[in-house]
Amino acid sequence: MKNIIKLLAAASLTLGVGLVxxxxxxxxxxxxxxxxxxxxxxxxxxxxxxxxKTGDDLKIQASHGGSGKQARSVIDGLEADVVTLALAYDxxxxxxxxxxxxxxxxxxxxxxxxxxxxxxxxxxxTGNPKVIRDWGDLARPGVSVITPNPKTSGGARWxxxxxxxxxxxxxxxxxxxxxAYLSKLFRNVPVLDTGARGSTTTFVNRRIGDVLIAxxxxxxxxxxxxxxxxxxxxxxxxxxxxxxxxxxxxxxxDRRGTRKVAEAYLNFLYTAKGQQLAAxxxxxxxxxxxxxxxxxxxxxTLQLVTIDKDFGGWKKAQATHFADGGTFDLxxxxxx
Amino acid sequence: MKTSSFxxxxxxRNRGPLPGLGLTLGLSLTWLxxxxxxxxxxxxxxxxxLGWQGWWQIITDERxxxxxxxxxxxxLFAALANSIIGTLIAWVLVRYxxxxxxxxxxxxxxxxxxxxxxxxxxxxxxYAGNGWIGQYLEQWxxxxxxxxxxxxIALIFIGLPFTVRTLQPVLENLHVEHEExxxxxxxxxxxxxxxxxxxxxxxxxxxxxxxxxxxxVGEYGSVIFIAGNLPxxxxxxxxxxxxxxxxxxxxxxxxxxxLMLASSFLILFLVNTLQRRLARGQAF
Numbered sequence: 001m002k003n004i005i006k007l008l009a010a011a012s013l014t015l016g017v018g019l020v021x022x023x024x025x026x027x028x029x030x031x032x033x034x035x036x037x038x039x040x041x042x043x044x045x046x047x048x049x050x051x052x053k054t055g056d057d058l059k060i061q062a063s064h065g066g067s068g069k070q071a072r073s074v075i076d077g078l079e080a081d082v083v084t085l086a087l088a089y090d091x092x093x094x095x096x097x098x099x100x101x102x103x104x105x106x107x108x109x110x111x112x113x114x115x116x117x118x119x120x121x122x123x124x125x126t127g128n129p130k131v132i133r134d135w136g137d138l139a140r141p142g143v144s145v146i147t148p149n150p151k152t153s154g155g156a157r158w159x160x161x162x163x164x165x166x167x168x169x170x171x172x173x174x175x176x177x178x179x180a181y182l183s184k185l186f187r188n189v190p191v192l193d194t195g196a197r198g199s200t201t202t203f204v205n206r207r208i209g210d211v212l213i214a215x216x217x218x219x220x221x222x223x224x225x226x227x228x229x230x231x232x233x234x235x236x237x238x239x240x241x242x243x244x245x246x247x248x249x250x251x252x253x254d255r256r257g258t259r260k261v262a263e264a265y266l267n268f269l270y271t272a273k274g275q276q277l278a279a280x281x282x283x284x285x286x287x288x289x290x291x292x293x294x295x296x297x298x299x300x301t302l303q304l305v306t307i308d309k310d311f312g313g314w315k316k317a318q319a320t321h322f323a324d325g326g327t328f329d330l331x332x333x334x335x336x
Numbered sequence: 337m338k339t340s341s342f343x344x345x346x347x348x349r350n351r352g353p354l355p356g357l358g359l360t361l362g363l364s365l366t367w368l369x370x371x372x373x374x375x376x377x378x379x380x381x382x383x384x385x386l387g388w389q390g391w392w393q394i395i396t397d398e399r400x401x402x403x404x405x406x407x408x409x410x411x412l413f414a415a416l417a418n419s420i421i422g423t424l425i426a427w428v429l430v431r432y433x434x435x436x437x438x439x440x441x442x443x444x445x446x447x448x449x450x451x452x453x454x455x456x457x458x459x460x461x462x463y464a465g466n467g468w469i470g471q472y473l474e475q476w477x478x479x480x481x482x483x484x485x486x487x488x489i490a491l492i493f494i495g496l497p498f499t500v501r502t503l504q505p506v507l508e509n510l511h512v513e514h515e516e517x518x519x520x521x522x523x524x525x526x527x528x529x530x531x532x533x534x535x536x537x538x539x540x541x542x543x544x545x546x547x548x549x550x551x552x553v554g555e556y557g558s559v560i561f562i563a564g565n566l567p568x569x570x571x572x573x574x575x576x577x578x579x580x581x582x583x584x585x586x587x588x589x590x591x592x593x594x595l596m597l598a599s600s601f602l603i604l605f606l607v608n609t610l611q612r613r614l615a616r617g618q619a620f
Contacts, residue, residue, distance in 0.1 A: 068582040097584060149565060151579045191482050192565040194578070206464045208482070324583060332399075332567045 024057040030080035032067040034218045038281035066195040067154030081262045084246040086154025089314035101250040113245040115269035116283035120162040122234040123212040123219040130210040135166040139184035146209035148199045155196035159213040162240040165305040217282035241304040383590035407573040411552030414491035419545045422499025430507040452557030460562045482564035490558045495548030502544035542611040
């Protein structure tokens with residue numbers, strides 16, 4: 001009997017040592033709505049690399065949802081090692097309200113911590129029956145426009161700001177006229193979904209609306225999923241450079257001891273392989289010289305405004321447009 | 337001091353015919369505190385932090401009022417519809433024996449089990465302009481999905497089991513002799529139903545109504561898919577709460593939540609009082 005116990009103890013000890021040798025590490029990436037397919041592939045690729053380099057088994061979990069909601073979950077205690085959200089404002093909130101990472105987080109990684117960008121385009125039905133060419137057409141009577149609610153969706157805020165930027169240019173910076181334009185545009189919106197994926201479903205599966213204002217990657221994915229039939233992309237004369245940034249959550253990685261792997265994970269996005277995967281999933285690579293020109297063909301060049309130069313940064317844009325009583329609220333009040 | 341309170345408890349305890357009041361009541365209160373009272377108290381404290389002026393501003397906001405009206409209006413309407421249809425379904429299931437009865441009976445519980453988001457997406461797919469039913473309704477000029485009518489449909493779906501299930505046991509225990517007596521005394525079928533059966537099941541109908549109503553007021557998951565979510569038109573109060581949370585306006589969100597809670601409580605309290613009166617009046 002005693003021998004058996006000894007044997008068991010020895011066996012468990014060796015087993016334990018074995019486990020320590022090949023560690024299993026878990027990493028949680030909290031991301032936004034349309035990055036599902038992209039990070040699925042990134043996670044597989046990076047875990048394989050990490051296993052080769054260190055011998056450790058890496059299990060990366062990804063959580064997806066509306067960007068604002070995801071930020072709130074992290075603030076309320078969801079243990080995210082890294083966050084990869086739709087806009088810098090949401091990561092700022094995690095820093096400001098949750099005190100979970102340094103306020104200077106955006107300077108820590110190259111290119112404003114934005115390894116890939118996107119822009120806002122229009123998805124219309126094949127043949128473009130309502131002849132939609134530019135932002136002005138969205139405010140025409142009889143055109144039905146699908147966009148999510150900027151209050152709940154990060155993507156919708158990019159949509160709104162792109163429309164705002166176009167109108168500002170069109171009306172020579174006249175704010176009253178800009179607002180009137182957006183009022184008309186939103187009067188053409190029959191459904192305000194809470195997230196970007198919801199809007200895509202409304203437009204693609206419910207067949208509601210003549211035009212969907214969408215992330216470029218989401219629009220290209222929708223066409224791909226439909227087998228290239230049924231929809232086409234219209235590129236407007238002017239749009240916005242949508243920058244979905246990434247960051248390591250300091251408090252979480254320091255407590256869990258995962259800083260090294262978390263930083264390597266985000267740096268992987270800046271490697272040739274990471275950039276190619278971004279391009280494959282219809283995100284614009286931030287380092288285009290790492291990607292073959294063939295893969296860049298899918299991204300048309302167009303005039304792009306930026307959040308920092310044209311809107312004075314997210315904090316200001318959020319306060320002016322999307323906070324309680326901001327321009328978005330006024331548009332609905334006046335539209336009645 | 338100590339002995340007197342002990343004596344009081346002792347005297348109180350002795351009055352009841354069953355032992356164990358102290359233990360069971362203590363457990364009940366502890367449990368209720370942890371699960372119900374403390375979270376509600378936390379809600380109130382958070383909401384109180386805003387002060388009267390902040391409260392007034394939110395409560396009188398047109399958009400908040402619009403959302404509240406929509407949430408309570410659609411929930412009332414759906415609960416009313418469920419009370420009528422639910423009574424009919426319960427009656428059919430209890431009183432008649434037919435092929436497939438057990439299957440339909442099991443079907444009734446489905447809205448309980450189905451994730452509400454699934455229900456919302458399925459209903460939207462059917463009632464949207466290109467859906468199975470929606471396409472015909474659209475031809476006649478009725479818009480269900482992405483309109484307040486869609487909210488009512490979703491709430492009827494999720495509220496149905498409440499009315500059917502509260503009514504079934506009452507109908508099963510109904511004495512057929514009463515109806516036979518009424519009939520043998522010359523009452524018409526309608527009179528029997530209206531004067532003999534209906535008064536006996538009315539309290540249960542009211543209970544089902546209040547359950548379905550309470551469920552409908554707070555429903556979020558299924559409604560956001562079918563409502564359209566347009567401010568002032570089809571934006572429900574729970575969505576406004578989520579919007580406030582996304583703006584990190586926790587206090588504002590709790591104010592709307594408290595307002596909904598207070599209104600629901602008031603309506604439920606009234607219905608329950610009415611129900612108790614009716615039940616009492618019935619015990620001949």
